[in-house]
Amino acid sequence: MATHKIFIAGFGGQGIILIGQMIAHAGMLEGKEVTFLPSYGPEMRGGTANCTVIVSDAPISCPIIDQATCLVVMNQPSLIRFEKIVAPGGDIFVNTSLIKHKVEREDVTVHNVDSGEIAKELGNERAANIVMLGALIKHLEIVKLESIEKVLAEVFSGSKADLLQLNQRALSTWKK
Amino acid sequence: MKEKKLMKGNEAFAEAAIRGGCSLYFGYPITPQNEIPEYMSRELHKVGGTFAQAESELAAINMAYGGALTGKHVFISSSSPGIALMQEGMSFLASAEVPLVIMNVSRGGPGVGGIQPGQGDYRQVTKGGGNGDYHVPVFAPASIQESVDIIYEAVPIADEYRNPVMVLVDGMLGQMMEPVVLPPIRRQITSEEIAQKKPWALTGHKGERTHNVVKSLRLKPDELEKHNIHLEDKYKKMKRELIRYQTDRLQGATVVFVAFGTMSRIINEAVDHLEKAGIKAGIIRPISLWPFPDQAFDEIDPCTKVIISAELSLGQMMEDIKSAVAGRFPVELIYRVGGMVPTPMEVADKTKKILEVIA
Numbered sequence: 001m002a003t004h005k006i007f008i009a010g011f012g013g014q015g016i017i018l019i020g021q022m023i024a025h026a027g028m029l030e031g032k033e034v035t036f037l038p039s040y041g042p043e044m045r046g047g048t049a050n051c052t053v054i055v056s057d058a059p060i061s062c063p064i065i066d067q068a069t070c071l072v073v074m075n076q077p078s079l080i081r082f083e084k085i086v087a088p089g090g091d092i093f094v095n096t097s098l099i100k101h102k103v104e105r106e107d108v109t110v111h112n113v114d115s116g117e118i119a120k121e122l123g124n125e126r127a128a129n130i131v132m133l134g135a136l137i138k139h140l141e142i143v144k145l146e147s148i149e150k151v152l153a154e155v156f157s158g159s160k161a162d163l164l165q166l167n168q169r170a171l172s173t174w175k176k
Numbered sequence: 177m178k179e180k181k182l183m184k185g186n187e188a189f190a191e192a193a194i195r196g197g198c199s200l201y202f203g204y205p206i207t208p209q210n211e212i213p214e215y216m217s218r219e220l221h222k223v224g225g226t227f228a229q230a231e232s233e234l235a236a237i238n239m240a241y242g243g244a245l246t247g248k249h250v251f252i253s254s255s256s257p258g259i260a261l262m263q264e265g266m267s268f269l270a271s272a273e274v275p276l277v278i279m280n281v282s283r284g285g286p287g288v289g290g291i292q293p294g295q296g297d298y299r300q301v302t303k304g305g306g307n308g309d310y311h312v313p314v315f316a317p318a319s320i321q322e323s324v325d326i327i328y329e330a331v332p333i334a335d336e337y338r339n340p341v342m343v344l345v346d347g348m349l350g351q352m353m354e355p356v357v358l359p360p361i362r363r364q365i366t367s368e369e370i371a372q373k374k375p376w377a378l379t380g381h382k383g384e385r386t387h388n389v390v391k392s393l394r395l396k397p398d399e400l401e402k403h404n405i406h407l408e409d410k411y412k413k414m415k416r417e418l419i420r421y422q423t424d425r426l427q428g429a430t431v432v433f434v435a436f437g438t439m440s441r442i443i444n445e446a447v448d449h450l451e452k453a454g455i456k457a458g459i460i461r462p463i464s465l466w467p468f469p470d471q472a473f474d475e476i477d478p479c480t481k482v483i484i485s486a487e488l489s490l491g492q493m494m495e496d497i498k499s500a501v502a503g504r505f506p507v508e509l510i511y512r513v514g515g516m517v518p519t520p521m522e523v524a525d526k527t528k529k530i531l532e533v534i535a
Contacts, residue, residue, distance in 0.1 A: 021182070021353060024182055024353060025182045028180055028182050028355045034182070034354070034355060035352060035353070035354050036182070036352060036353035036354070037348065037351075037352045037353075038351055038352070038353075040207075040208060040291070040292075040347070040351045041291065041292075042291070061441055061444035061445050061448075062441045062442050062444055062445035062520055063348075063352055063354075063441065064348075064441075064442060064517060064519055064520070065519070066519045066520055066521040066522075
């Protein structure tokens with residue numbers, strides 16, 4: 001039975017918490033067990049933000065992880081700080097638009113995603129998190145792309161409906 | 177299957193109180209429970225209820241006292257230092273026999289402390305912080321679903337015993353998200369039902385009955401003694417009826433952990449780690465912290481070498497464990513405090529060190 005333990009980190013305002021919630025939500029729609037645990041604190045935009053998402057076929061007892069199967073880092077301090085958290089054989093997704101530092105670990109698979117640049121080309125740099133989410137889902141198949149699309153349509157509805165098309169493009173841009 | 181909804185702990189707690197029939201909420205902002213008043217300010221009026229932000233926690237509990245005296249169901253929430261400020265009111269409500277559901281989303285202390293998860297409220301909530309011989313039943317759920325179910329159930333429990341009831345979680349459960357199945361909407365209590373079921377309520381006598389007086393002031397010692405013994409009889413009844421706990425893998429266990437709330441979830445996984453290392457471990461998870469589940473300790477296998485209190489506090493629950501164990505087994509402590517939360521592996525490693533010393 002598969003259990004994905006995903007740790008996502010970056011700075012406040014990058015939409016770290018949002019993509020974590022979206023993965024958990026999509027997992028739930030597929031009938032999987034999920035937990036979403038955010039860091040919380042006095043910081044907001046510009047401060048550190050991270051979250052742990054577990055998606056599993058079996059009941060999840062503990063939302064806190066010793067090791068992640070997958071790390072997503074959106075800024076450089078997060079890579080330096082959290083590189084250790086990945087289990088051997090795990091994956092690290094690196095936002096190369098903001099991270100120049102190389103991953104030092106040799107026992108993990110590194111996925112370089114220039115999500116900031118891709119989002120900028122699509123017309124809005126703020127969609128970098130969704131570009132990264134698309135890359136993550138395509139490589140690891142934690143949840144189905146259709147489930148994420150369903151959640152995306154829910155997130156970008158109402159007053160945010162005008163951002164849906166851009167984010168749909170952001171989600172599907174990354175090719176393996 | 178009922179529909180699951182991915183909800184943040186604090187929002188689910190507030191929704192559970194609304195669905196449980198609570199129509200009045202009073203609170204004062206404090207992290208990590210701010211989403212509760214926020215949700216209540218947005219949602220409670222939609223069901224005909226009233227949200228009021230008080231000027232302090234002391235004001236909030238006394239508003240709740242007044243609100244509950246009308247016979248309506250009242251929900252309040254705060255976090256550790258805010259709960260400390262409410263303790264005087266809890267003693268007053270217990271003495272005046274007024275039902276209330278209190279949510280405590282606890283954080284690191286003492287003092288103003290920090291805003292990360294903590295269980296250092298154990299002593300203040302189980303032993304009372306207010307004066308006199310009174311108790312407040314305290315339930316400590318370990319998941320958002322269990323929290324929702326307990327809050328929903330706490331509403332009739334508070335009514336039945338005419339006493340405040342507390343639901344204690346820590347900041348982690350308040351801030352995290354899990355899928356929940358929400359309970360059905362319980363109809364709010366009507367004026368007729370209040371008149372019938374709560375004849376003590378202050379609803380206005382309209383010249384049709386003698387006026388009700390609800391108070392905690394009893395100046396005559398013989399009257400106060402009689403009242404205290406009446407309350408004590410209720411507390412004895414609670415001790416018979418409200419004890420809740422779960423045990424797992426006690427048979428043949430070398431080590432038995434005792435943990436509640438967030439810590440119990442870390443322990444569940446630590447137990448798996450230990451099993452892989454050939455160490456059999458069991459768990460006692462108190463759900464009611466007061467009344468404390470003493471009888472759970474009678475289920476421990478005589479082959480057990482040590483009982484470990486696993487806490488986000490410095491041995492506060494260990495005092496109750498030692499009392500329940502009554503010298504039958506050694507009791508040790510594994511803790512993190514100040515808002516630090518251990519990982520399962522960290523707990524497993526500490527357990528191995530304890531076992532090395534004992535064996």
